[in-house]
Amino acid sequence: MPTPPSTAKEIVLTETQSTTASEINRVSVIGAGTMGAQIAMVAALAGFSTDLIDIKEQQLEQARTSLAKRLDRDVQKGRRSQDEVDATWDRMNLTTDRDAAVKQSDFVIEAAVEDLGIKKSLFSELDELCPPHTILATNSSNIVSSRIAEATNRPEKVCNMHFFNPALVMKCVEVVPNPQTSSETVATTTALAEAMGKDPVQLHKEVPGFVANRLLNALRKEALDLYNKGIVDFQDIDTAAKTALGHPMGPFELMDLVGIDVVYLIRLAEYEQTGDPASLPDPAVKELYEAGRYGRKSGHGWYSYES
Numbered sequence: 001m002p003t004p005p006s007t008a009k010e011i012v013l014t015e016t017q018s019t020t021a022s023e024i025n026r027v028s029v030i031g032a033g034t035m036g037a038q039i040a041m042v043a044a045l046a047g048f049s050t051d052l053i054d055i056k057e058q059q060l061e062q063a064r065t066s067l068a069k070r071l072d073r074d075v076q077k078g079r080r081s082q083d084e085v086d087a088t089w090d091r092m093n094l095t096t097d098r099d100a101a102v103k104q105s106d107f108v109i110e111a112a113v114e115d116l117g118i119k120k121s122l123f124s125e126l127d128e129l130c131p132p133h134t135i136l137a138t139n140s141s142n143i144v145s146s147r148i149a150e151a152t153n154r155p156e157k158v159c160n161m162h163f164f165n166p167a168l169v170m171k172c173v174e175v176v177p178n179p180q181t182s183s184e185t186v187a188t189t190t191a192l193a194e195a196m197g198k199d200p201v202q203l204h205k206e207v208p209g210f211v212a213n214r215l216l217n218a219l220r221k222e223a224l225d226l227y228n229k230g231i232v233d234f235q236d237i238d239t240a241a242k243t244a245l246g247h248p249m250g251p252f253e254l255m256d257l258v259g260i261d262v263v264y265l266i267r268l269a270e271y272e273q274t275g276d277p278a279s280l281p282d283p284a285v286k287e288l289y290e291a292g293r294y295g296r297k298s299g300h301g302w303y304s305y306e307s
């Protein structure tokens with residue numbers, strides 16, 4: 001097998017102070033929504049002192065309730081001991097006092113709302129507040145970290161650390177350096193993901209959509225093309241994906257699960273970044289979106305979920 005070319009030189013070595021995973025004691029997660037709550041729990045379960053930070057107290061309470069439900073179920077099913085769960089909660093600090101928390105943090109994972117302006121001002125404030133060695137990672141699916149790193153004075157310590165939903169279950173974490181990210185930051189972020197029990201995928205350079213979502217988009221694009229050309233019903237495409245390719249669900253079932261609104265808005269955001277008409281949402285998806293058929297959450301998408 002040919003030896004793949006080395007890409008290490010593409011990672012700029014500008015870091016002066018570095019942190020290894022073994023030196024990480026405290027992880028702070030910003031945003032206690034769908035992703036942040038579970039990412040924080042993954043960190044706490046792995047033994048890290050963990051802050052889960054949100055601007056809304058109510059969001060933290062919701063996160064506490066849903067995480068407690070999951071962990072209690074794990075105990076009932078014998079997957080974890082009550083002692084382990086108690087010790088995990090002891091390591092968790094749910095707070096709206098971001099500034100106090102991140103002052104002690106070795107690694108920050110930002111999982112706040114998907115808005116470039118909010119992320120840039122957050123990173124600029126984190127840069128002021130955090131110790132110099134702290135790595136600032138974003139969980140963003142669509143915003144590459146080079147667009148955020150410029151708001152800080154530590155671009156070499158900024159990268160994407162992309163978890164998948166549900167973060168407590170999905171093993172993949174994509175580690176994506178921007179052109180200024182140091183090799184130490186990549187190594188530490190990858191090691192942290194491993195310490196969290198994940199299987200990290202390390203990209204050598206930034207690309208919109210990273211790896212898994214690009215693969216998914218390629219499959220979805222082909223599936224929609226076959227459907228739009230009237231070659232096959234969408235239900236049969238789902239059947240083929242499951243019975244021939246061994247996928248747990250077909251591309252249309254998955255769109256309904258993720259949310260037609262999410263699928264539509266992600267494409268629109270990509271179009272805004274690329275300006276390429278090929279990035280625009282598929283017309284069939286647009287039609288569902290405009291009809292308010294958002295998938296499982298609205299009871300109707302490609303499929304109907306009304307009983």
Ligand SMILES: NC(=O)c1ccc[n+]([C@@H]2O[C@H](COP(=O)([O-])OP(=O)(O)OC[C@H]3O[C@@H](n4cnc5c(N)ncnc54)[C@H](O)[C@@H]3O)[C@@H](O)[C@H]2O)c1
Binds near residue numbers: 030033115
């Ligand atoms: N939902 C997914 O399937 C998924 C998967 C992978 C990555 N992501 C990425 O994760 C990030 C979060 O997505 P989500 O679905 O969890 O969003 P969400 O809307 O469920 O949660 C966002 C949370 O951030 C909080 N927030 C907003 N501004 C804040 C601030 N300045 N400081 C602290 N908290 C703030 C909100 O109150 C909310 O609780 C996004 O960047 C998204 O691209 C999402």
